[in-house]
Amino acid sequence: MSTIALEVQGCSRRFRSRKGTVQALQDVTFQVPEGACCGLLGPNGAGKSTLIRILANVLKPDAGRISVLGEPLRWGKHAYKQQVGFMLEDLALMERLTGREQLELAARLYGLSPEQATATIEALVAPFEVATALDRWIETYSHGMRRQLAFLLALLHRPRLLVLDEPFEAMDAQALEAAITLLHAHHRQGATLLISSHRLDKLERLCDHLVVLHRGRVRFAGSLADFRDHLPAAESLETAYLHWLREG
Ligand SMILES: Nc1ncnc2c1ncn2[C@@H]1O[C@H](COP(=O)(O)OP(=O)(O)OP(=O)(O)O)[C@@H](O)[C@H]1O
Known part of the structure; x- marks a missing residue:
């Protein structure tokens, strides 16, 4: 029987504004x-980032139960922090640290020794352009470099569960390939991944499961093979997804 890395049950969240x-x-x-690589898809405004913020415990759901690596998620508690890595929509980088300082600080919080931290950081950043800017303040980084750094911060401690919100946004071609290689390797080592992205060509190379949200509701959850079975004629995930959206 396979274990469940992430279980979301009856989760709801509403936002109130003047409008x-x-x-x-x-x-x-x-x-x-456990061990799946799951793509989180859905049109703009479908609720993907809201869901990921709830999983990261930065936003409280109105209702529902969530279990992460077998532990119930409790508002404000981070029992599983060492085992989970997040890249959120809000990157929350520390502008007046250098990239290296931010990575070293995170490594210390995750319990890596200074030697482990140095070796891990060197190896992780090498294929990314941000490697050339590691000793500059983060506030001087380009948009793409900031996203590279946030991506690497999520992976630094080799988490058992990795949850990424739009990891490929603003990455150049070289960074994209490096990111996919890293994610493949991490998945092969047994990690579970949940990746929200509009880059369906990239998700198709990585994912074996899909969750599709539409207007806040789950419209599909299951294996990529089952999703494709609905639309056997579709050549790519992107075509299948577009067909599926049109057919309602
Ligand atoms: N703080 C907020 N206040 C009011 N409405 C919000 C807030 N955050 C999100 N929403 C609304 O909740 C809905 C879901 O937003 P969310 O950002 O989760 O979607 P998404 O699937 O991540 O979209 P995208 O693909 O465009 O990033 C949208 O209608 C959005 O406008």
Whole structure:
């Protein structure tokens, strides 16, 4: 019997503003098996970032139960922090640190020794352009470099569960290939991945499971093979997804 790395049950979240109420998530239920690489898809505004912020415990759901690596998620508690890595929409980088200082600080928080930290950082950053700027303040980084750094911060401690919100956004071609190689390797080592992205060509190379959100609701959750079975004629995930959206 396979274990479940991530279980979301009946999760809902609404936002209120002066202009009215938005139901960002409505009764969202799905599971991600341990060792899966799961793509999180959905049109703009579908609720992907809201869901990921809830999983990261930075946003409280109105309702629902979530279990992460077998532990119930409790608001404000981070029992599984060492085992999970997040890249959120809000990168929350420390502008007046250098990239290296930020990576070293994270490594210390995750319990890596200074020697482990140095070796891990050198190896991780090498294929990325941000390697050339590691000793500059983060506030001087380009948009793409900031995203590279945030991506590497999520992976630094080799988490058992890695959750990434739009990791490929603003990455150049070289960084994209390096990121995919790293994610493949991490997945092969047994990690579970949940990746939200509009880059379906990239997700197709990585994922074996999919969760599709639409207007806050789960419209599909299961294996990539099952998703494709609905649309056997489609050549790519992108074509299958577009067909599937059109067919409602
Ligand atoms: N703080 C907020 N206040 C009000 N509405 C919000 C807030 N955060 C998100 N929303 C709304 O919740 C809905 C879901 O937003 P969310 O950012 O989760 O979507 P998404 O799937 O990540 O979209 P995208 O692909 O465009 O990034 C949207 O209608 C959005 O406008």
